[in-house]
Amino acid sequence: MTNLKQPLVFLAQSVGLALAVVVLNFLLIQLAPGDPVSVIVGEMGGASEEVIAQMRAAYGLDKSVLEQLLIYVSKVAVGDLGYSYYHNSPVLQLIMQRLPATVLLALSALTLAVVLGTLVGVLSARKPHGLLSSFVTVVSLIGYAAPVFWTGLMLLLLFSAIWPIFPTSGMVQMRAPKGFMYYVDVAHHLVLPAVTLASIYIASYSRLSRTSMIDVLSQDYIRTARAKGLPEGKVVYKHGLRNGLIPVVTMVGLQFGQLFAGATLVETVFNWPGLGRLAFESILRRDYPTILGILLMTSILVMVANALTDLAYRLVDPRIRSKRA
Amino acid sequence: MSTAPLLEVTDLVVEVDNGKRILPVLDGVTFSVDAGRTLGLVGESGCGKSMTALAIMGLLPQGFRVKSGDIKLDGKSLLSMGPDALRKLRGSVMSMVFQEPMTSLNPVFTVGDQIGEALRLHEHLNAADARTRAIEMLRAVQIPAPEERVDNYPHQLSGGMRQRVMIAMALACRPRLLICDEPTTALDVTVQAQIFSLLETLQKEMGTSIILITHDLGAVAEMADDVAVLYAGKRAEAGPVATILDNPSHPYTRGLMSCTPRLRLGSAALTPGHTLAEVRGMVPPLGQFEAGCRFSPRCPMADAHCHAAPPPDVHLGASQTVLCWKVTQEQAA
Ligand SMILES: Nc1ncnc2c1ncn2[C@@H]1O[C@H](COP(=O)(O)OP(=O)(O)OP(=O)(O)O)[C@@H](O)[C@H]1O
Ligand SMILES: [Mg+2]
Numbered sequence: 001m002t003n004l005k006q007p008l009v010f011l012a013q014s015v016g017l018a019l020a021v022v023v024l025n026f027l028l029i030q031l032a033p034g035d036p037v038s039v040i041v042g043e044m045g046g047a048s049e050e051v052i053a054q055m056r057a058a059y060g061l062d063k064s065v066l067e068q069l070l071i072y073v074s075k076v077a078v079g080d081l082g083y084s085y086y087h088n089s090p091v092l093q094l095i096m097q098r099l100p101a102t103v104l105l106a107l108s109a110l111t112l113a114v115v116l117g118t119l120v121g122v123l124s125a126r127k128p129h130g131l132l133s134s135f136v137t138v139v140s141l142i143g144y145a146a147p148v149f150w151t152g153l154m155l156l157l158l159f160s161a162i163w164p165i166f167p168t169s170g171m172v173q174m175r176a177p178k179g180f181m182y183y184v185d186v187a188h189h190l191v192l193p194a195v196t197l198a199s200i201y202i203a204s205y206s207r208l209s210r211t212s213m214i215d216v217l218s219q220d221y222i223r224t225a226r227a228k229g230l231p232e233g234k235v236v237y238k239h240g241l242r243n244g245l246i247p248v249v250t251m252v253g254l255q256f257g258q259l260f261a262g263a264t265l266v267e268t269v270f271n272w273p274g275l276g277r278l279a280f281e282s283i284l285r286r287d288y289p290t291i292l293g294i295l296l297m298t299s300i301l302v303m304v305a306n307a308l309t310d311l312a313y314r315l316v317d318p319r320i321r322s323k324r325a
Numbered sequence: 326m327s328t329a330p331l332l333e334v335t336d337l338v339v340e341v342d343n344g345k346r347i348l349p350v351l352d353g354v355t356f357s358v359d360a361g362r363t364l365g366l367v368g369e370s371g372c373g374k375s376m377t378a379l380a381i382m383g384l385l386p387q388g389f390r391v392k393s394g395d396i397k398l399d400g401k402s403l404l405s406m407g408p409d410a411l412r413k414l415r416g417s418v419m420s421m422v423f424q425e426p427m428t429s430l431n432p433v434f435t436v437g438d439q440i441g442e443a444l445r446l447h448e449h450l451n452a453a454d455a456r457t458r459a460i461e462m463l464r465a466v467q468i469p470a471p472e473e474r475v476d477n478y479p480h481q482l483s484g485g486m487r488q489r490v491m492i493a494m495a496l497a498c499r500p501r502l503l504i505c506d507e508p509t510t511a512l513d514v515t516v517q518a519q520i521f522s523l524l525e526t527l528q529k530e531m532g533t534s535i536i537l538i539t540h541d542l543g544a545v546a547e548m549a550d551d552v553a554v555l556y557a558g559k560r561a562e563a564g565p566v567a568t569i570l571d572n573p574s575h576p577y578t579r580g581l582m583s584c585t586p587r588l589r590l591g592s593a594a595l596t597p598g599h600t601l602a603e604v605r606g607m608v609p610p611l612g613q614f615e616a617g618c619r620f621s622p623r624c625p626m627a628d629a630h631c632h633a634a635p636p637p638d639v640h641l642g643a644s645q646t647v648l649c650w651k652v653t654q655e656q657a658a
Contacts (some may be wrong), residue, residue, distance in 0.1 A: 220423060221431040226384055227423075228443045228494070229416035242433045318433055318478040 014303050021299040022076055022292070026069050029288050036085050036286040037061060059085065076296065082289035086282070091293035095275065099297065101171055102274035105266065106259050108190055109197035110252065116198070117205025118241075118248055124206070125213035125244075126236065140206050143199035148262055152196040152269035159192060166192050169271035193270040197262050201255065208251055213244040246317050253309030260298045329400060330357035331534045332381070332502055337394035339373075339380055339558075341611070348612040350376050350389065354560045355638070355646075356553040358502070363528065363535040365549030365566065367542060367581065371608045372555040374538045375424070378504045381536075382421050383411045398502065417447040419502040420495040426488035426511055430479035436463070437475035440494045447498050462493035466523060485516035489523070496527060503528075504536045509544075521548055542581060546570055551644075554578050557608055557619040564645030574647045576624050618650060626651055 037055050041047045047055075056062045060071065075082065081091035120140070124133030143151065160168040167173070171189050176182055216222065217240050225239040226232075264276030271277070275294055282290040314321045339351040351373045358364045366374050379385045381396055383403060396403045398419060403411060420443075423429045431439060440462055441455030450458065456475065463471035466489040479487055488508060495503055505524065509517035521544060528535055537548055545552055545566065552570070553563040554577065562575040573579045606623040609615075618636050621627040628650075636650045 220425050220428040223384060224423065224429045224491075224494075225431065227382060227415055227421045229412050229414070229446060230442070231412065239431050239434075243431070316433065318435075319480050 010307070017303065018296065018300060019073070022073060022296055023069065025292050025295045026072055027065075029292065030065055034286050035061070036288055039286045040085060072292070081293035081296070084282075084287055084290045086285045086287045087290070091289045094278065094290060095293050095297050098273060098275045098278045101272060102260070102263055102267070102276060103301075104186075104190065105193055105197065105272060105274055106263050108194040109263075109266075110201070110255075110259060112194055112198040113201035113205055114248065114252060117202045118209040118245070120202070120206040121209025121211075122213050122236065122241065122244070125210045125217060128210075128214065136206060140203035144203035146199070148196060148200055148265045149269050151199050152192070152266060155192050155196055156269070171273050193266050193272050196269070197259075197266045200262055201259075204251065204255075205248060209244060209248055212247045213240060216240050216244045219243070242316065246313075249309060249312050249316055253306050253313070256302045256305040256309075257298075260301065331360045331399060332358040332536075333395075333397040334377070334381070335395045335397070337377070337380060337396065338392040339376055339385065339389060340392050341389045343388065346612065349614075350558055350611060351380070352558045353394070354555070354558070356551075356560060356563050358534045358536060358551070360501070360534055361528070361532045362550040363537055363548055365545035365552045366536055366538045366555065367540070367545055367552060368555035368561075369581075369608050370540070371610075373558045374555055375506055377555070378421060378506050378536065378538060381502075381504065382415060382419065383408070384415075384421075413447070416443040416495075416500075417498040418500055419504070420498070420500045421504040421506065422488070422491045422495045422508050424507045424510060426484050426491055426508075429491055430487055432479055435476050435478055436482070436490045440475075440490065440497050443494065443497045458497065459493075462497050463490070465496075465527065466490070466493045467519075468493075485512050485520070488512060488516075488520060492520070492523065492527070496531065496533070499531050500533060502534050502536070504538070506538045507540065508537075510540070517544075524548070542570070554581070557614055558611075559619055559648060560646075561620065561649075562645070562647045564641075568642070568645050574641060574645065574652050575620075575649050576626050576651070577620050580623075618648075 037052060037059065040055070041052060053062075060068060063071070072082070079092065081095070083089070084091050084094055087094055117140070120132075120136045124130065124136060127133055146154075156168060159166045167189050172182065172185050177185055213236075217236070222235060222239055225235045230239070260276065263274065264279055266272065267274045267276035268280050275297065279291060279294045281287075282294065334354060334356050337351050337354040338349070340347050341350050354373070354377060356364065356366075366377065368374055376385065376389065379389075380391055381398075381403070385391070391404055394404075398414070403414070406414075430436070437456055437459045440459040441450070441452070444450045444455045444458050445452070460471045460475050463474055468474050468486055468489055474482070474486075479490070482490065488511075492505075492508070503524075508524075509520050512520065524535065524537075525548065527533070535548075537544065539545060549566050551564065552566050554561045554569075554575065556577050561577050562569060562573070569578060570582065573582055609619070609622070615621050615632060617630075617632045617634050618624070618627065621631040624631065631650050634650075636648050637653060639647050639649070639653050639656060641647055641652065641656075
């Protein structure tokens with residue numbers, strides 16, 4: 001984990017990591033078969049050798065791999081992620097258009113998974129053999145075991161087709177409402193994708209928090225809290241939960257990378273206009289600058305998320321906070 | 326001063342359901358604690374000292390329950406009280422210091438928060454007043470630089486300091502009864518002595534009654550006014566310290582005494598696993614007690630009668646009670 005005691009070191013580490021990500025992704029893409037020009041030419045319905053050579057020169061594809069890499073890195077360094085062959089627009093602009101939708105989806109799903117998972121975990125820790133506990137364990141295991149696209153399709157079937165209370169796809173209606181209603185509309189569209197994405201994680205959070213709370217509730221300091229005369233709610237939700245949450249926070253940090261991967265699938269199923277769907281489409285189109293840009297952006301997001309987790313971790317666990325001193 | 330004792334435990338029977346069988350944990354335990362006095366509760370490991378304390382506090386672990394008997398605090402039965410009424414007494418009228426100072430404090434809250442919590446709950450103090458009182462309490466338990474320590478987390482304190490914090494927490498609302506369950510077993514001898522003298526000082530100031538649970542008869546000799554000796558869930562003997570330590574009547578008490586040649590603090594703690602020199606054997610596990618006197622398998626004086634029938638409680642003089650056939654026979658003679 002990062003060490004925020006020295007922000008400069010942290011920054012240097014992050015920049016180094018980002019550079020490594022850029023170089024590695026670039027080289028990986030070189031290994032992939034197929035050439036963007038041939039895809040474009042194919043879509044144009046064929047072109048002469050001369051035109052093809054011209055296009056390759058225009059995109060810089062006639063240079064050596066090393067040269068291309070150096071050019072790319074030096075451009076990325078000044079915030080230029082290149083130009084999308086397909087969309088005819090700068091990659092950074094494309095990404096920035098799609099980023100909010102993905103962040104919205106990922107954070108809603110994560111919040112849902114953590115809050116619901118933890119709540120269920122705590123309830124079942126208090127009554128490990130209760131009915132609610134077993135019911136929720138089964139449901140969350142189904143969510144965990146089922147493939148995301150299957151869960152997504154089932155939810156679509158149930159709540160968009162059989163009982164149509166949620167829209168089937170997209171983020172807003174065709175004729176988007178204005179003002180406050182716009183947000184209501186987005187929220188309405190968000191429900192099924194967020195639930196689908198969350199379904200993968202609810203089981204892990206409920207099981208983690210259940211184990212963690214069962215352990216915490218048997219600790220001596222819980223008996224101390226009871227001996228003080230605190231009501232049971234305070235004992236569990238103040239003294240217990242603050243400790244029980246520590247492993248949950250750790251897991252949030254570890255899961256960010258996976259979360260973006262899951263978002264790609266969900267965005268595809270629900271036609272959610274986010275980075276994941278852009279990545280999926282760009283791969284089909286061999287839109288290399290866009291793919292590279294998205295990979296870099298997700299890496300940066302994961303790094304930011306890890307730094308935030310680290311901060312949260314210090315907030316909930318004073319034993320770590322004081323190690324800085 | 327009222328003549329009725331502050332705490333009266335009468336014929337307390339506690340049992341545990343371990344899933345397969347119901348086993349007796351405490352069987353007819355009777356003792357009382359007068360206001361402002363200290364009762365030493367002694368016995369080897371596993372005799373039921375902690376369970377007695379937890380039964381009084383209403384904090385018996387899952388599976389344990391009080392089957393019969395009564396616990397009266399200030400004349401009011403704690404057992405017939407609703408759980409909420411009992412909860413309101415905990416931390417205000419009666420409180421407890423636990424055996425394990427290292428793990429009994431919550432690692433994620435400052436000691437100030439943890440001491441202030443009882444004050445905010447029972448005396449409805451606001452955050453600032455609770456903090457001021459927490460600092461006063463830290464000063465009272467002789468923690469240096471209390472204004473700084475109040476913001477410390479438990480991991481920043483030594484074991485001795487943590488136990489002082491526990492005492493500060495337990496005494497914050499000036500309870501009438503303080504139960505200390507082996508408050509010093511985890512600490513080294515010098516710190517033990519400091520904690521005991523601290524308890525004595527605070528007791529004089531507040532008039533609190535103390536139940537001191539300990540393995541250490543030296544500590545009892547120094548601290549307690551009365552003693553109750555537990556053996557295998559039964560109260561073997563009880564009475565004033567001077568009487569019992571000078572003239573122990575129960576063979577088990579005598580055995581305990583012989584392990585502590587000079588009755589000084591820390592001179593011989595009966596640590597778990599430590600066997601008594603005079604009294605061979607160990608405390609039997611729950612549910613494997615003799616039909617007669619539970620101590621008879623280890624007793625050097627036991628005869629057929631002792632093995633066959635449980636002894637009655639005999640009064641010796643005004644305040645001493647003993648559970649032993651031999652004493653009954655001597656009296657009859
Ligand atoms: N959770 C439990 N389940 C079943 N039996 C238990 C449990 N906790 C304690 N016991 C048993 O209850 C009896 C009384 O235990 P208690 O903790 O009161 O002993 P103690 O006198 O406090 O001993 P120590 O000096 O070791 O603290 C012992 O026989 C013990 O084995
Ligand atoms: Mg004990």
